[in-house]
Structures are given as structure tokens and as C-alpha cells.
Amino acid sequence: MSTQGPTVEASPSGTDSRPAGARAHLFRNGTVEEYRRALLDGIDRVANRVAGTERPFTGISPGTLAPEISGIDLDLPLGDSGAALDEIEQIYLRDAVYFHHPRYLAHLNCPVVIPALLGEALLSAVNSSLDTWDQSAGATLIERRLVEWTAARVGLGPDADGVFTSGGSQSNLHALLLAREETYAQVAAASATPPTRPELLPRLRVLTSEAAHFSVRKSAKLLGLGADAVVAVETDAERRMSPAGLAREIARCRQQGLLVAAVVATAGTTDFGSIDPLTPIADLCTAAGVWLHVDAAYGCGLLVSRTRRHLLAGIERADSVTVDYHKSFFQPVSSSAVLVRDRRTLRHATYHADYLNPARMVEQRIPNQVDKSLQTTRRFDALKLWLTLRVMGPDALGALFDEVVDRAAGAWQMLSEDPRFEVVNRSQLSTVVFRYLPTGPERELADAANLYARDALAASGAAVVAGTRVDGQHYLKFTLLNPETSLDDIGYVLDLIAEHAGRYVHEKRGQAVVCHAG
Structure with missing residues (x-):
């Protein structure tokens, strides 16, 4: 077995002891082609993910993803950007939350414009x-x-x-x-x-x-x-x-x-x-x-x-x-x-x-x-x-923002006419706060049903919504910042919420009946 150490690259003064090749990763006049290749590869991967995204989230849990990342030995480099990007595909891009998707409706995260990128x-x-x-x-x-x-x-x-x-x-x-x-x-x-x-x-x-x-x-x-x-x-x-x-x-x-x-x-x-x-x-x-x-x-x-x-x-x-x-x-x-x-x-x-x-x-x-x-x-x-x-100019940005505010107004109207839900005050901007409201004696399950529906929706990855408390009770919240989000998207998500919340209420009702009969 050879005991020879790593090759070193000497500086003009003869004092540089860094491993050969380390400077190959510095962005400088001698590495511009590598820079172009690496960035284009990364851009292609993101573009392909965005082009193929069918839902805003995979629903992965922290407990599932954490072992993948914690098991990576950061002291053992992969050696090239292509291999590193393959790894990033698995531990980040695959499960990232994609704000550009029209059914991401949770927080104040906006899709971004290309000039800014x-x-x-x-x-x-x-x-x-x-x-x-x-x-x-x-x-x-x-x-x-x-x-x-x-x-x-x-x-x-x-x-x-x-x-x-x-x-x-x-x-x-x-x-x-x-x-x-x-x-x-x-x-x-x-x-x-x-x-x-x-x-x-x-x-x-x-x-x-x-x-x-x-x-x-x-x-x-x-x-x-x-x-x-x-x-x-x-x-x-x-x-x-x-x-x-x-x-x-x-x-x-x-x-x-x-x-x-x-x-x-x-x-x-x-x-x-x-x-x-x-x-x-x-x-x-x-x-x-x-x-x-x-x-x-x-x-x-x-x-x-x-x-x-x-x-x-x-x-x-x-x-x-x-x-x-x-x-x-x-x-x-x-x-x-x-x-x-x-x-x-x-x-x-x-x-x-x-x-x-x-x-x-x-x-x-x-x-x-x-x-x-x-x-x-x-x-x-x-x-x-x-x-x-x-x-783009400021008017174009303003038009995009006006569009999401208009969409929130439409969502509020939709909710106000839907007997499955109650909705709070109409926003001056682009948020809509509402909750699924069971009828009859099951109304006391409203808080738990809405919490369950939000978690179940996120786990499915089909949509992402936020939650908050209003006057001590649990509500759900849409934050609309994507002009691509349509009223059809919103209606689809509302149906999913009602399905999850309704299933929770039905199961609890069944459990109560069994307990009463016992």
C-alpha cells in the first residue's frame, strides 16, 4: 500500500499546501466553463421539477426525511457538481414545497418572476x-x-x-x-x-x-x-x-x-x-x-x-x-x-x-x-x-397583485355561499379565514375537525393551507399570492377539506355510538 500523501499544488512562493484541484472550484477567469455547465445543470433540474409538479408538496414527514439527511457524511465529498445535484434531487427538490403551484394556499410565500431570478x-x-x-x-x-x-x-x-x-x-x-x-x-x-x-x-x-x-x-x-x-x-x-x-x-x-x-x-x-x-x-x-x-x-x-x-x-x-x-x-x-x-x-x-x-x-x-x-x-x-x-415595470407587478386580491374576493364569496363552511370578515387584501362547520351536536367537534383536515391535506400533498385562531377557535386560512390560482382550484381544495373534516366527524360520531351502546 502506498503511503504517499495527497498531491499538493504549490503557489508562486512555494508555500501553498492545499490539495491539488481545490482551486478548480473557485469561480474565476479559468473556471467560467465549469460555472456555465454547473449552473445550467442546476437550472435544468429545477425547471424539470417545476414543469412536472402536479401538487405543491409530497406530504413527506420530518421523521421520514431526517434520517436521509442525517446519514450523509459531510466529510466525504462527492467530487463533482453532477453527483451533488443528484443527491439534492433526493433530499430537497423532490420534497420541496413549490409555491408556484396554484394549490399552495398557506403562507405569505409568492411565486417569483423570472427577471428577479x-x-x-x-x-x-x-x-x-x-x-x-x-x-x-x-x-x-x-x-x-x-x-x-x-x-x-x-x-x-x-x-x-x-x-x-x-x-x-x-x-x-x-x-x-x-x-x-x-x-x-x-x-x-x-x-x-x-x-x-x-x-x-x-x-x-x-x-x-x-x-x-x-x-x-x-x-x-x-x-x-x-x-x-x-x-x-x-x-x-x-x-x-x-x-x-x-x-x-x-x-x-x-x-x-x-x-x-x-x-x-x-x-x-x-x-x-x-x-x-x-x-x-x-x-x-x-x-x-x-x-x-x-x-x-x-x-x-x-x-x-x-x-x-x-x-x-x-x-x-x-x-x-x-x-x-x-x-x-x-x-x-x-x-x-x-x-x-x-x-x-x-x-x-x-x-x-x-x-x-x-x-x-x-x-x-x-x-x-x-x-x-x-x-x-x-x-x-x-x-x-x-x-x-x-x-416588467411597476404596473405589471400591480396587475399581478390586483389579480390575487380579486381572487380572494371570489373565494370569500364562494365560502359565504357554501353551507359547509363559515367565513370571517372579507379581507382588504388576499387572505380568507374560514372553517368547516359540522351541523347539529357534532358542532363541538369543529376545532378538532379543522385541525385534522389541515394535517390530512398536507400529508396528501394535494394542497397546502394555513391555520390560525380566531376568538379562541381554530380556523383555516387561504393566503392567495399566486395569480395562477383559479376559483376552480379553490373549489377543489374546499371539497378536499370538507371530505377530510367530514370523515373525522363521522368517525367520531361512530365511536360515540359504540361507546354509548357499550
Whole structure:
């Protein structure tokens, strides 16, 4: 047996001890043909999967798939991309959840447009980092132009600015950080003896609706506020924040010596697609001198709608806004942004590091995006939206979003006329919340029947729907973001749900009869 070690490839200095061939995998001028072959092979496999997908999910369980993946020895490479892609076919592509399928109706996951996929390929290969100019150059200016374009669509005014983020949760966290710091600065400026942060933080409150996204509470926790810092304001019958309820909470906080650091209004709640009455809320915030943040992660698609833009009336008065392009602009994850009315407030996220973005660069007018961001290294996700706008234009995106909102309205009408189901309030966007409702004494089985139907549907892979709780009871939820989803698809899924839920009720009824007879 030979005891000779692996061949090594020497560098010009003679000090390189890496195994021969390792550099063959680096993307560089000498490996562009391998790059082309590997990517085309991967693209073909995804394209073939998408072309042949007959249902959104295989229904595989974690217990079935986990042993396959955990049994792979990551210390033993396969040696080439073709073999690795064969493996990925088995452990990922085969069982992936395909959002492009018209019967994927669960979460806020959209099918993606082809120009954005082109952008994804370009940005991944070049691998620009958007923290500093000397790592990104034109990418910095493209992101800034898109922030400017979005802020103009919102109507935030000439002093607006913002930065791309990883998603709505980070955007909300960023906005509440700015609100917290602005509140502290105002209190300090008005006090002869400013309170310390430990003294002030327990007094801060964030007011938001009962239907707001959970990231508001998570953000408050991360920002060092108390467990009771987020106050849920009552909602009306349409699941929108009540302005009268907000006024009462602002007054109560003042009476108790508490400081409202921010009001978070939602333009598109995750469960109900409801849009808070932004103009009355803005009036209250202006009168109270309170920061207004609008979480439009879902509803931002209305910014490019030619028929529904009016639903966001009042958003232009916000101090900060969250937008998620990867929800209603049909972009791949991740693609989000936080916008502010006054660019000066972004200073609260600014730190200067000598090795990266020293303060002197500001004087030299060098545009470093890390000066605004909570992140340092950051992908050039803006390129996906840029290519989408340059190829399709905003009106085309708006038309796609209008289409899914129309489809949700049709689904709501269908459900309201179907005696097998009950449906809650009609969404302003593209969600539909409903449940199968047994008749007679079996009505008490409604919660369990709907839970069973959702699980059975997912296990079959024929469709994927979401679930939520409404007033303490279990409901099902459609989130429609695919223009390819038809009313026939929705009717088909409703029949499947009724079949699964009805079978559960029938079996339970039979068990009850047997027990009673025994």
C-alpha cells in the first residue's frame, strides 16, 4: 500500500499546501466553463421539477426525511457538481414545497418572476457586499435609487431614506430601534437632569393592534423594553385598529406617567389582510407627538396597484414604513426594506469602524450603506427588484397583485355561499379565514375537525393551507399570492377539506355510538 500523501499544488512562493484541484472550484477567469455547465445543470433540474409538479408538496414527514439527511457524511465529498445535484434531487427538490403551484394556499410565500431570478443568479456570482462603497460601487447606487423610488411611492417626502433588510421582522426591529432612540433623545433634551436608559426603558410603551404581527413584541424584547411594553389596542369588526381605542391607550399611558415610544399600524395583517385606518391613527400620533410606524410588509403591493392604492391613504404621514418585496412584489426571499421620513433618524444605527467606514468617509461623501443598516455584510438583493422593474415595470407587478386580491374576493364569496363552511370578515387584501362547520351536536367537534383536515391535506400533498385562531377557535386560512390560482382550484381544495373534516366527524360520531351502546 502506498503511503504517499495527497498531491499538493504549490503557489508562486512555494508555500501553498492545499490539495491539488481545490482551486478548480473557485469561480474565476479559468473556471467560467465549469460555472456555465454547473449552473445550467442546476437550472435544468429545477425547471424539470417545476414543469412536472402536479401538487405543491409530497406530504413527506420530518421523521421520514431526517434520517436521509442525517446519514450523509459531510466529510466525504462527492467530487463533482453532477453527483451533488443528484443527491439534492433526493433530499430537497423532490420534497420541496413549490409555491408556484396554484394549490399552495398557506403562507405569505409568492411565486417569483423570472427577471428577479436572473438578478439572483447575477448577484450571487459577483457576490457584492452592500456595506461599503469599496465592496459594491454601482450596487450601492442601485439600492439607493430603489429606496428613493419606493419612498416616493409611499409619499414620504424629500428628506426620506431607508435601507434594504432581510425581511419584515428586521425592518420592524430597525424602525422601533429608531423610535426608541428618538424618544430617549426628546426626553433627554427636555430634562434638566436626563434619566438614564435603565430608568427610562421600563416607562416606554409601543401601541399596536390585537392583530399586529408578532415581530412587534419580539422587537420590543430585543430592544430591552419590559414584557408589558407592547400594548394591544382593540380592533373593530373588520380586525382593524380602533382609533378610539388608540386614543384611550395614549391617554392612559400619559396618566400613568408612561411614554409612548411608537404606534405601529398594520397595512395588511397576516391573518386577516386588514389595513388599519391610517389617517385617523396619524392624526392621533401627530397630536401626541408620537412616532408612527406602518408595517406594510404585506400591503406594500398596493403601492403599485392602479386600482387599490387608495387603501394606503395616510401611509405618507408615517415616520417609518416596512415593505416586503418578497411578499407582494413577487421577489425571491430575501427582499425587504425599512423607510424613514427623516433620513437623520438613521444615525441611531450608525457606528464607524476604522477598518470599514471611518467617519472621515462621510466628509468625503462616500456612500456606505452600513452607516444605515443593522447588518454589516449584506447581499445585493436590490438587484432582483431593479431588474424586475426594468423588464416588467411597476404596473405589471400591480396587475399581478390586483389579480390575487380579486381572487380572494371570489373565494370569500364562494365560502359565504357554501353551507359547509363559515367565513370571517372579507379581507382588504388576499387572505380568507374560514372553517368547516359540522351541523347539529357534532358542532363541538369543529376545532378538532379543522385541525385534522389541515394535517390530512398536507400529508396528501394535494394542497397546502394555513391555520390560525380566531376568538379562541381554530380556523383555516387561504393566503392567495399566486395569480395562477383559479376559483376552480379553490373549489377543489374546499371539497378536499370538507371530505377530510367530514370523515373525522363521522368517525367520531361512530365511536360515540359504540361507546354509548357499550
